[in-house]
Amino acid sequence: MEDSMDDVVTIGEMCETFQVTARTLRFYEQKELIWPIRQGSRRLYDRKARARLQLILRGKRFGFSLEDIRQLLDMYERDGSNQAQLKQTYAVAIDRLRQMEAQRAELDVAITELKQELAEGEAMIADFRAAE
Amino acid sequence: MEDSMDDVVTIGEMCETFQVTARTLRFYEQKELIWPIRQGSRRLYDRKARARLQLILRGKRFGFSLEDIRQLLDMYERDGSNQAQLKQTYAVAIDRLRQMEAQRAELDVAITELKQELAEGEAMIADFRAAE
DNA sequence: TTGCTCCTCACGTCACGTGAGGTGGC
């Protein structure tokens, strides 16, 4: 019946399930992004810590900095349903989306460019072969 | 009639034309990627330096590290037409292309995901408005 | 003398990686 005692995992298990290193988890803790329970010096991660890590990793995929993520998480930790904050978050996310789309456009250009270079390289290698 | 004396530009002009900072140019020099001419303590960039910077920036767009770029440039500085080296470079470039394509795929997933989040955020904001 | 461009240290930043050296319980 005890509540936060059950269902905790070690740092090693966290690394396994989320595919991160222990260093990363300790670093996020130092940056105040997650607060595992301590059992002596050992860290134990409960449901809440795991949920936060999930959100952190999602934020990273969106290209947010850890500091951005910390602020977003803390905002929703306080009051998840404040209209002003929701709008603010929405605006920030829209901005990030634009950046990601710009990044994708640049990446597309670079990929096309590199393919062109590769085609030229292939031609040169073929010339070598023909000259043998 | 003097050869390497004409057609050099200052660091400020380099920054203008290539849209980089002076710190970046000095950093690349420290990493032995470019060797501008010295006139006292001032740096002057000739055609060769400018060509190398162009290639460096292109390499960066392809996602190569500065160390990778330095090696590629030095290879072609020595003998640009060695078949073994050309093949080696080709293999490295193919590898990079695969990484870039994987990166684009991840970016596409993230963009789709973020758009989904935004749609949910919009719905919540609309609910707020309806409740007023 | 004032402005402007350029210079050289050298510490700071971001997100961790990588040892070094030590602990605790099976």
Place this chain on the structure above:
DNA sequence: TTGCTCCTCACGTCACGTGAGGTGGC
């Protein structure tokens, strides 16, 4: 005693950013 997992410093990495303090020529 040996292994294994975990721990805490603390320096290293990558590609620069950012002052601080100084120089040279119009």
